[in-house]
Every structure is written in structure tokens, then in C-alpha cells.
Amino acid sequence: MTARIIDGKAVAHEVRAECKTRVEALKARGVTPGLAVVMVGDNQASKVYVRNKVKACAEVGLYSDEHLFPATASQDAVIAKIRELNEDPKIHGILVQLPLPQHFHLREVLGAISVDKDVDGFQLYNVGGLVVGDDTIFPPCTPYGVQKLLEYEGIPIEGQNVVVVGASNIVGKPMALMLMQKDATVAICHIKTRDLAQFTILADILVVAAGCPGLVVPQMIKTGAVVIDVGINRLPDGRLVGDVDFEGVRKKASYITPVPGGVGPMTVTMLVCNTVSAAERFAARLTGEKKDMCSTV
Amino acid sequence: MAAIVIDGVAIAKLIRTELKQHVQALRARGIQPGLAVVLLGENQASQLYTRAKVGACHEVGVYSEVHQLPADSDESAALDLIRRLNRDPRIHGILVQLPLPPQLDDGRILEEISADKDVDGFHVHNMGKLLAGASVYPPCTPYGVVKLLDAAGIPIAGRDAVVVGRSVIVGKPMALMLLERGATVTFCHSQTRDLAAHTRRADILVTAVGRPGLISAAMIKPGAAVIDVGINRLPSGKVAGDVDFESVKAKAAYITPVPGGVGPMTVTMLIANTVRAAERRIASEPAGLHVAP
Numbered sequence: 200m201t202a203r204i205i206d207g208k209a210v211a212h213e214v215r216a217e218c219k220t221r222v223e224a225l226k227a228r229g230v231t232p233g234l235a236v237v238m239v240g241d242n243q244a245s246k247v248y249v250r251n252k253v254k255a256c257a258e259v260g261l262y263s264d265e266h267l268f269p270a271t272a273s274q275d276a277v278i279a280k281i282r283e284l285n286e287d288p289k290i291h292g293i294l295v296q297l298p299l300p301q302h303f304h305l306r307e308v309l310g311a312i313s314v315d316k317d318v319d320g321f322q323l324y325n326v327g328g329l330v331v332g333d334d335t336i337f338p339p340c341t342p343y344g345v346q347k348l349l350e351y352e353g354i355p356i357e358g359q360n361v362v363v364v365g366a367s368n369i370v371g372k373p374m375a376l377m378l379m380q381k382d383a384t385v386a387i388c389h390i391k392t393r394d395l396a397q398f399t400i401l402a403d404i405l406v407v408a409a410g411c412p413g414l415v416v417p418q419m420i421k422t423g424a425v426v427i428d429v430g431i432n433r434l435p436d437g438r439l440v441g442d443v444d445f446e447g448v449r450k451k452a453s454y455i456t457p458v459p460g461g462v463g464p465m466t467v468t469m470l471v472c473n474t475v476s477a478a479e480r481f482a483a484r485l486t487g488e489k490k491d492m493c494s495t496v
Numbered sequence: 497m498a499a500i501v502i503d504g505v506a507i508a509k510l511i512r513t514e515l516k517q518h519v520q521a522l523r524a525r526g527i528q529p530g531l532a533v534v535l536l537g538e539n540q541a542s543q544l545y546t547r548a549k550v551g552a553c554h555e556v557g558v559y560s561e562v563h564q565l566p567a568d569s570d571e572s573a574a575l576d577l578i579r580r581l582n583r584d585p586r587i588h589g590i591l592v593q594l595p596l597p598p599q600l601d602d603g604r605i606l607e608e609i610s611a612d613k614d615v616d617g618f619h620v621h622n623m624g625k626l627l628a629g630a631s632v633y634p635p636c637t638p639y640g641v642v643k644l645l646d647a648a649g650i651p652i653a654g655r656d657a658v659v660v661g662r663s664v665i666v667g668k669p670m671a672l673m674l675l676e677r678g679a680t681v682t683f684c685h686s687q688t689r690d691l692a693a694h695t696r697r698a699d700i701l702v703t704a705v706g707r708p709g710l711i712s713a714a715m716i717k718p719g720a721a722v723i724d725v726g727i728n729r730l731p732s733g734k735v736a737g738d739v740d741f742e743s744v745k746a747k748a749a750y751i752t753p754v755p756g757g758v759g760p761m762t763v764t765m766l767i768a769n770t771v772r773a774a775e776r777r778i779a780s781e782p783a784g785l786h787v788a789p
Contacts, residue, residue, distance in 0.1 A: 306630070327624030330672070331664050333603075358687050366675055368628050376627075379662060379683050384694065386682035387675055391654045397697075398680065 200422065202452040203352075207344075210351045211464035215259050218468075218475050222260040225478055230485070232478030233262040233289045234318065234470075238296040239277060239303065240270035245296045252294070255467045261474060262289060270300045277303070278311045285313040291481050292318030292474035315480065318473035321369065329376050337473045342374035344465025345406060345427050346381075352454060354404065354425050357382040362398050364388045364415070364442070365408035370429055374406055395419070407442040417447040425454040429462050499722070499748040500648070504640075507647045508760035511768065512556050518771050519557040522778075529774035530559040531589045531615065531766075532581045536574065536600065537567030542593045549591070552763045558770055559586065567597050574600060575608050582610040588777060589615030589770035612776070615769035618665065626669055629676050632776070633769045638670035640761025641702060641723050642677070648750055650700065650721045653678030658698035660684045660691065660711075660738070666704040666725055674700070691715070703738040713743035721750040725758050 222232055234256050236249050249265065256263040266280055277295075284290050293316045295308055306323070314324045320339035328336035338346075349356060361378045365371040366389040379385045388398050389409075396419040399405055407415050408429035420426060430442030441458030449455045456462055519529060531553055533546050546562060553560035563577055574592075581590050590613045596602055606614075611621040617635035625631045634642075645652060657679040661667040667683070675681045684694050692715040695701055703711055704725035716722060726738030737754030745751050752758055 306628075323621050323624030323628065325624070326627050327620035327622065330623040330627055330668050331603075331620055333620070358689050360689070372627055372672070372675070375683070376668070379685070382685075382687040384682065384684050384688040386680065387671075388680050389675075389678075391678040392680040393654050393656075401693075 200451065200453065202426070202449040202455040204449070205348055205352055205427075205454055205456045205461060207348065207456060207461040207464045210348055211344075211468040213351065214347060214465075214468050214472060215255070218259045218472055221475050221479065225475070225482055226260070228482055228486070230478055230482045231260075231262050231289075232291050232475050233264070233287075234292040234294060234474045235264055235266060235284045235287070235290045236294050236296060237266045237268070237277065237280060237284075239268040239272055240300050242298065245298075249296055251467050252470060255471050256474070259471050259475070261471060264290075274303050274308065277308060281308070281311040285311075285316060288481075290316065291478040292316055292470075294319050294470065316477060318470060318477055320373075320473070326368075326373070329373050332380055337476070338377060338469075339369055339373045340466045340469040340473065341370050341408075341429060341462065342377050343469040343473075344462055345374060345429065346377055347469065348427065348456065348462065348465060349404070349425070354454065356404070359383045359403040360401055361385045361404045361406065362388060362402035363406045363408070364395065364399065365410070365429070367408065370408040374408070378404070378406075409442050411442050412440050413442075413444055415443040415448060417444065417451045420448055420451055422451050423453045424451075426452045426456070427462065428456050428458050431458060431463065499745045499751040501745070502644055502648050502723075502750055502752045502757060504644060504752060504757040504760045507644060508640075508764040510647070511643065511761075511764050512552070515556045515764075515767055515771050518775070522771070522774055523557070525778065527774055527778060528557070528559045528586075529588050529771045530561070530584075530586045531591065531770045532584070532587045533560065533562045534565070534574070534577060534581075534590065534592045535562060536565045536569055536593070537597050539593075539595070542595075546593055548763050549766060552767050553770075556767050556771075558767055561587075568599075569597070571600055571604065574605055578605070578608045582608075582613060587613065588773040589613055589766075591616050591766065613773060615766060615773055617669070617769065623664075623669070626672050631673075631676075633772070634673060634765075635665055635669045636762045636765040636769065637666050637704075637725060637758065638673050639765040639768075640758055641670060641725065642673055643765065644723065644752065644758065644761055645700065645721065648721070650750060652700065655679050655699040656682070656697050657700040657702065658682045658684060658694050659702045659704070660688075660695065661704035661706075661725070663704060670702055670704065670725075674702075705738050707738055708736045709738075709740050711739040711744060713740065713747045716744055716747055718747050719749040720747075722748045723752050723758065724754050727754060727759065 253263050284293050293312050320337040325336045361383040363375045375385045375387045399419045404425045406427045412432040428441035428443040550560050590609045617633040657674045659671045662685040671681045695715045700721045702723045708728040724737035724739040
């Protein structure tokens with residue numbers, strides 16, 4: 200068996216095309232979806248990410264603006280800007296690029312973002328909604344992207360055994376809750392898991408988000424499993440790889456995502472998608488419609 | 497091997513004794529922790545639970561008051577009351593007794609409770625903190641389970657935990673709390689294909705389904721810790737959990753009885769959260785009581 204390689208770029212392209220149609224419908228009603236990116240400091244990787252986000256917005260027809268602060272900026276100044284953006288009718292989504300400099304208190308900054316504009320889904324209210332199973336929240340972009348990949352490939356989730364490796368707040372935990380909401384039986388493994396292979400070998404769908412190259416080898420997976428690799432690791436030779444031994448595992452799995460070109464392109468796309476959903480809700484409030492147009496978890 | 501039966505009544509009593517000392521320390525500083533219970537309608541079970549909560553408050557020295565609204569109250573009456581309690585300085589914790597009458601939306605009502613007074617831990621914000629590993633008021637039942645495990649000296653980190661049932665008030669917060677403590681956690685539920693395949697791997701098995709006899713001895717690993725959150729009334733009138741107690745007891749290392757296991761802990765942790773809310777009010781940081789989940 201050789202796995203089908205899930206082409207994240209192609210799926211992202213399709214999702215963006217759908218978003219574009221929704222943006223055009225919004226524009227016809229006089230609303231251009233807008234994303235504001237707030238960035239503090241000079242982190243090179245952050246700059247690259249922000250550039251990608253702005254580019255994706257332009258491609259789909261969104262308005263975007265960037266608010267750059269020096270690393271020495273005060274938290275109050277950044278929060279004041281966020282509050283201003285909360286009130287700005289041109290802006291439907293606000294994203295604070297992480298990491299923030301050391302002297303910032305992450306929760307206070309993220310907490311300042313209006314729940315309606317929290318398109319990254321990191322605000323406690325949106326995170327809590329994930330636990331409660333509220334389907335009006337903005338799902339965090341990376342796990343949302345994984346869910347879309349599975350959906351586009353027609354991979355069933357209900358009743359499947361899912362194993363999520365990595366228990367982070369932005370990928371592992373939300374991923375587990377989202378797939379459980381879709382009726383999968385979900386195990387969450389992490390650094391303290393005693394015998395990782397004992398779990399992964401049972402997985403129909405394996406999602407790996409550990410940040411550890413070569414972590415998942417063919418002996419650890421079930422024949423015919425779906426393997427989604429969220430890891431992004433740069434090797435000493437400069438190559439980018441995921442957490443999965445791609446060449447080995449693809450001979451045993453039924454589906455596999457490559458790194459790069461798998462989950463990566465979906466993350467930015469889901470951010471755009473969440474921003475479009477936010478703008479649709481804004482437009483619905485404007486016209487008093489009670490439509491829930493958001494594609495939900 | 498016969499399992500050690502975890503005595504929830506005794507452990508709850510110990511924790512209440514500890515809480516009493518916290519309350520005395522607070523009262524020496526002029527503060528008495530206060531809990532308000534909001535009760536809508538005349539649901540018999542709710543009345544019973546409320547009485548148990550008020551009794552526990554009294555025992556520990558926490559002030560309590562019960563606000564009974566008629567079953568046909570509209571949303572604005574309930575919201576007005578909650579807003580008033582949010583502002584009331586004598587009240588540190590607010591609890592809305594569920595279930596609510598059908599005309600009221602649980603989410604809308606619970607969200608109105610100030611996150612600082614949400615001692616039941618059901619507010620969406622508090623659920624978010626739970627996921628983020630920064631919980632201040634963990635939901636009382638799963639919190640009680642963690643305390644039982646700790647009191648019985650059962651290690652959690654690195655253990656395989658299986659949670660059966662995915663409710664918002666027990667299953668999901670339970671799984672997140674065990675995860676936070678370093679367990680490898682599997683969520684099982686009604687759509688799980690082969691429940692026994694999962695439960696047989698569990699070092700710690702928590703069931704919160706509400707189906708008597710769901711867990712038989714064949715479904716558990718020898719030496720497991722089995723925590724039964726289910727409360728079912730049998731046709732005979734007897735109260736039983738989800739676990740076949742007698743047979744599982746012969747195979748497990750630890751087991752909780754029903755009644756007398758998790759039940760007494762739930763009310764106790766509500767009081768613990770209320771005392772913590774009062775302590776948080778006087779300190780900018782969580783005070784000494786903070787027993788992290």
C-alpha cells in the first residue's frame with residue numbers, strides 16, 4: 200500500500216476559492232472583510248508569517264492592515280490599539296502575531312480582543328466554546344485546517360479511533376475536542392506518555408503535533424491509517440520536515456500529509472476563512488438578518 | 497486482590513475540616529465567604545441538592561442564601577437577579593441550580609454570572625481557562641475526582657486514563673484536568689466502537705455515563721483505579737453507579753462506591769471554590785488554598 204499524499208496546497212486553493220465567492224457576495228452588500236494584524240517586535244519568523252497572511256488576504260479580496268510596534272512598546276499601547284480596532288467597522292478580524300516580547304502578559308493582550316473579532320480563536324471565550332461545543336465560535340486555525348483536509352479527502356471521522364500526539368493549547372487540545380465533537384474516540388498523547396507506540400498503533404487517524412522530527416516511524420502506525428503531520432522542524436542541513444518519517448510511513452498509511460505543503464497552507468487559509476465568517480456575521484447584524492453563515496466545527 | 501474502596505465521605509470530611517480553617521482565617525480578617533444559590537421552579541431533585549449545598553456551607557461556616565424564583569420566570573427576571581448577585585459584596589460565589597425550566601436558555605443564564613463568582617466553573621470563560629491549563633474554578637465533580645485520586649495516593653502523571661462520557665460538566669473537564677496532570681487521556685462516549693478495548697488499557701478509569709452495569713470486570717485492567725461518577729436509581733429503588741461494583745472490586749486496585757464515593761466530593765469542591773473566590777477577592781493572587789487541579 201502506498202498512501203495517497205494529501206495536497207494541502209490544492210485543498211487550500213479550493214477553500215480560498217470558496218472564500219472568494221463569499222467575499223464577493225459580501226462586497227455586493229457593501230462589506231469588505233478586513234483583517235488587522237498586530238505585531239510587536241522584530242521577530243524574523245513572525246515577519247514571514249505576517250507577510251503570508253497579508254498575501255492570502257489580498258488573494259481572496261480581503262482588506263488588511265498591519266500595526267507594527269517596536270519590541271520596547273508598552274502593553275498598554277498595544278491594548279489601546281486593539282481596543283481601537285475592536286471599534287473599527289472596517290475590521291472584522293484581529294490577529295496578534297505571537298510570540299509577544301517577554302514583558303507582555305499574553306492573556307491580557309489576547310483578552311482585549313473582542314470575541315466577535317477573535318479570528319485566531321485564542322480568546323478564552325472562544326477556547327471555552329470549544330469545550331462546551333458551541334458551534335458559533337472561531338475554531339483555532341491549525342486544527343480547523345486539519346479538519347478541513349479530512350473533510351475534503353472524504354475521510355470519515357465518526358466512530359474512528361483518533362490519536363493526537365502533542366497536547367498544546369493551540370493545536371493538540373483543540374484538535375482532540377473538535378474531532379471528539381465529530382464523534383471520534385480520541386486519545387491525547389504527549390511527552391509524559393509512557394509508551395507512545397502502544398497508542399499510535401491503534402489509530403485510524405493519527406495527528407502529530409509534537410515538533411520532533413522522526414518521532415513517528417512505520418512500526419508505530421496501523422496499516423491503512425490516515426497520518427496528518429502538523430510538525431514543522433528545520434533540520435541542521437536546512438531542510439524542513441515534519442514529525443513523521445514520511446518516506447517510511449507513506450508505504451504503510453492510506454493517506455499522509457507532506458511537510459511542507461500539507462497542513463501549513465491550511466492554517467493561513469482558515470484564518471482568512473474565519474475573517475470572512477466574522478464579516479458575514481457583522482453584515483448579518485447590520486441588516487438584522489439572523490443567518491449563521493459560518494462554516495462551523 | 498480486592499480493591500481498596502475509596503471513602504468519599506471521609507475524604508470530603510477531611511477537606512471540609514481544612515476549609516473550615518480557611519474560613520476562620522478569612523473571618524479573622526472580617527470576611528465571611530458567601531454563596532448564593534439560584535433555584536428556578538420546584539424540581540424535587542434540585543431542592544434536595546440545594547439543601548445539601550446549604551447544609552455543607554453551614555457546616556464549614558460559609559454564609560449562604562437561596563433565591564427561589566417561580567418555574568414560569570422569564571429570562572429577564574433570572575438575569576436581573578444574577579446581576580444583583582454579581583454586585584453583592586457579601587456573595588463570592590453564585591450557583592444556578594440546573595436543570596432550568598424549558599423556557600430559559602442555560603447558556604444565556606450561566607454566562608451572566610461574573611467569571612469571578614462562577615464557582616460551578618461552567619462559564620465559558622472558565623472552560624477556556626480549563627483548556628488553557630489556568631483553571632481557577634474547576635467544575636466541582638471532576639475537581640472532586642482529582643482530589644479523591646490525590647487523597648488515595650494514586651499517581652496520575654504518565655498513567656493511562658480513560659474517561660467514559662463527554663458531558664460538559666463532567667467528561668470533558670475531567671479529561672482536560674487529567675491531561676493537565678500528565679495522564680495520557682482517552683475520551684470515550686456513545687459512538688466509541690469498542691469500549692472495552694479502551695477501558696482495558698486504563699490505569700485510571702472514570703465513568704460518567706449514567707448507565708448501571710456499563711462497566712463489568714471483564715472490561716478493566718487488573719489493578720486499575722475505577723472512579724464511578726454515575727448515579728442511577730434502579731427499579732428496586734437502590735442507587736447504583738455505572739460500574740458493576742462487586743465484580744470490579746475483586747479485580748481493581750481502587751474503586752469508588754455509589755453512593756459515598758464521588759457524590760460527597762462534588763458539594764465539598766463547590767464550597768472549596770467559594771472559599772477560594774473569597775480569598776481571591778482579598779488577595780490579588782490565588783491564595784494558599786489553591787490546590788491546583
